[in-house]
Amino acid sequence: GENVEQHPSTLSVQEGDSAVIKCTYSDSASNYFPWYKQELGKGPQLIIDIRSNVGEKKDQRIAVTLNKTAKHFSLHITETQPEDSAVYFCAASPSTGGYNKLIFGAGTRLAVHP
Amino acid sequence: EAQVTQNPRYLITVTGKKLTVTCSQNMNHEYMSWYRQDPGLGLRQIYYSMNVEVTDKGDVPEGYKVSRKEKRNFPLILESPSPNQTSLYFCASSLSRGSTTYGYTFGSGTRLTVV
Numbered sequence: 001g002e003n004v005e006q007h008p009s010t011l012s013v014q015e016g017d018s019a020v021i022k023c024t025y026s027d028s029a030s031n032y033f034p035w036y037k038q039e040l041g042k043g044p045q046l047i048i049d050i051r052s053n054v055g056e057k058k059d060q061r062i063a064v065t066l067n068k069t070a071k072h073f074s075l076h077i078t079e080t081q082p083e084d085s086a087v088y089f090c091a092a093s094p095s096t097g098g099y100n101k102l103i104f105g106a107g108t109r110l111a112v113h114p
Numbered sequence: 115e116a117q118v119t120q121n122p123r124y125l126i127t128v129t130g131k132k133l134t135v136t137c138s139q140n141m142n143h144e145y146m147s148w149y150r151q152d153p154g155l156g157l158r159q160i161y162y163s164m165n166v167e168v169t170d171k172g173d174v175p176e177g178y179k180v181s182r183k184e185k186r187n188f189p190l191i192l193e194s195p196s197p198n199q200t201s202l203y204f205c206a207s208s209l210s211r212g213s214t215t216y217g218y219t220f221g222s223g224t225r226l227t228v229v
Contacts, residue, residue, distance in 0.1 A: 004156075006156075009154075031215070032214075032215040032216075034217045034218075036220075041222075041223075042222055042223070043118075043204050043206075043220035043221050043222045043223050044157070044204070044218075044220045045220070046217040046218065046219070049217050089156060089157065093215040098162060098164070098170055099145075099164065099210060099212075099213055099214075099215065100145045100147075100162070100164070100208055100210050100215050100216065101159065101162070101172075101215070102159075102215070102218065104149075104156040104157040104158075105156055106154055106155060106156040107156055
């Protein structure tokens, strides 16, 4: 079945720097890759997603890139701010296990220091 | 406001005492799912439902039950809780259109402790 690995598990940056989180997936038929942000005491919130027919997608300071050949995708956050501090999860939709299923990575705790 | 509502937010119970965690969504979503979140393991799917009266096991279903009698509600039932079910639980919902996967809307979570 699908396996999603996420790196790094923790990331510390200075305010204004860029942050990159990487995920790899095992199911070559996966076609949907969302990213979620989880703030302390809250549920994960969808921040950006990409489908397999697109290589890159941007939304203001965040972007996601997808390399289907290598089976990896990355989240890029530019000009980081303290409010970007949170746990970030990547996910991939496997080709088995039912429609709408998502397999999540283990998460990356991002700390942005003023 | 479009949202997924879970109750309770916090729950401490004793081994073997049946409990139910409720989940309700107001977005008319067909798909609903329960996940548990444990440190270092991310989010793992317990059960999911494609629509009313249609439920199926996820990756870690042992010790849990669900039902989907109404489109908006998807309760999680622990008939005989054990300490290894101590975890943070999330309910999620999304659209369901053929084979296309859509992003989930998550509830705020239920932190369950079984002693």
